[in-house]
Amino acid sequence: MRRFLLIAGLFTVVFGLSVTGQAQHITGDYVETRSADVWTGPCVANGEMNLAGDQAILAWRVNKGEFNGVSLDGLSVVGVVKAGATLGDPYSNPYPAKAILIVDQKASAEQQKALVGLAQEMSGDLLKNVVRLEVAPITLQVSHDGGHFGKTMLRAGNLAGIETRSISSKDHLCGNEEVFYQPLSEMSHSMPAVAELDQWDGTGLGVRWMSRGKRSAFVGTFAR
Numbered sequence: 001m002r003r004f005l006l007i008a009g010l011f012t013v014v015f016g017l018s019v020t021g022q023a024q025h026i027t028g029d030y031v032e033t034r035s036a037d038v039w040t041g042p043c044v045a046n047g048e049m050n051l052a053g054d055q056a057i058l059a060w061r062v063n064k065g066e067f068n069g070v071s072l073d074g075l076s077v078v079g080v081v082k083a084g085a086t087l088g089d090p091y092s093n094p095y096p097a098k099a100i101l102i103v104d105q106k107a108s109a110e111q112q113k114a115l116v117g118l119a120q121e122m123s124g125d126l127l128k129n130v131v132r133l134e135v136a137p138i139t140l141q142v143s144h145d146g147g148h149f150g151k152t153m154l155r156a157g158n159l160a161g162i163e164t165r166s167i168s169s170k171d172h173l174c175g176n177e178e179v180f181y182q183p184l185s186e187m188s189h190s191m192p193a194v195a196e197l198d199q200w201d202g203t204g205l206g207v208r209w210m211s212r213g214k215r216s217a218f219v220g221t222f223a224r
Contacts, residue, residue, distance in 0.1 A: 025223070026065025026072065026118070029142040030187055031152050032218045033057045033162050036086060038181040039192035039215045045180045053086035054094065055209060057162060057200060058123060058185055059154050060222065061140040067121075070114035076138040077115035078102040078156045079127045082205040087126075088181035099127045100204050102134040102156045122185045122222065132204035134159060142219065149191055149219040163197040164217045183218045190220035 036053030037044055058079040062072040079101055081087075083094035101119060103112040112135070120127045136157030143150035154162035183190050195217040199210040 026062060026067060027188075027221065027223045028060055028062040028065070029140060030061075030183075030185060030190075030218075030220050030222045031059050031140065031142065031154055031162055031164060032184055033164075033195045033198040034087060034181070034184075034216045035198070035209065035211065035214075036181070037215045038088075038179065038218060039167060039177055040180050041176045041178070042180070049086050049089055050092065051086075053088065053181075054083045055200070055207070056081045056083070056087055056126075056184060057154075057160055057198065058119070058126075059138075059140055059156070059160075059162065060119060060122065060185075061138075061142070062118075067114045067118045070110055072107075072111060072114055072118065075104045075107050075111060075115060076140050076156075077104065077119045078138060078154070078160055079119050079123065080160055080200050080202065080205065081126060082207055083126075087184060095125050096129045097126055098131050098205055099129055100132045100134060100202060101127065101130050102136050102138065102159060105135055105137045105157075122224070126184055132202075134202065149193065152193070152219050159200070159202040161197055161199040162195065162217070164193040164195055164219055167192060167194055167215065177215075183220070186222060186224070187218070187220045188223040190218050193217040193219045 035055040036048040061076040083097035085092035085094040139155045152164045
């Protein structure tokens with residue numbers, strides 16, 4: 001009898017943890033661009049370090065799940081960053097960085113707050129110093145192809161835009177390219193990509209930009 005109660009108690013604990021885990025589980029797609037190549041060789045990376053790489057756009061689209069008890073199915077959030085140094089450089093401190101968050105126009109006030117919390121939790125200190133919060137229609141399309149990612153497209157109103165494609169043999173410049181920098185957010189699966197478009201046209205960061213054709217993007221999925 002005592003053994004039965006012990007087993008029943010363990011089952012209750014495990015089942016309870018499982019239910020809690022499911023309630024908090026959230027999955028989705030992610031795309032990121034930087035103002036420095038992330039898939040590159042040391043020759044290019046060293047040439048850009050301390051001169052570029054202090055700007056970034058991060059975008060999450062929740063496919064299914066909730067954050068802090070708030071359902072976020074189908075909603076998106078975008079972070080735009082101007083840091084104080086090259087992001088990912090172990091010898092420089094990019095913080096505090098200035099960040100603008102763009103939350104999905106379709107989200108309720110409660111969901112917008114949860115989207116902000118999700119983005120900040122997934123990116124650590126990067127989005128801690130929010131200088132402006134925008135609300136805009138957000139479209140994030142990611143092409144999944146057997147575990148690989150093809151073209152992606154992000155539009156956050158008239159504020160931010162990203163377009164990426166897969167890296168090909170034509171993108172080799174020095175022949176020893178690798179993932180020189182890691183993604184700025186937690187990811188369950190990631191691949192470097194070419195940013196055919198990386199654009200920020202909003203206010204609040206003291207800078208606007210548009211670049212094309214840089215090997216400066218990551219595409220993938222996230223889960224927590």
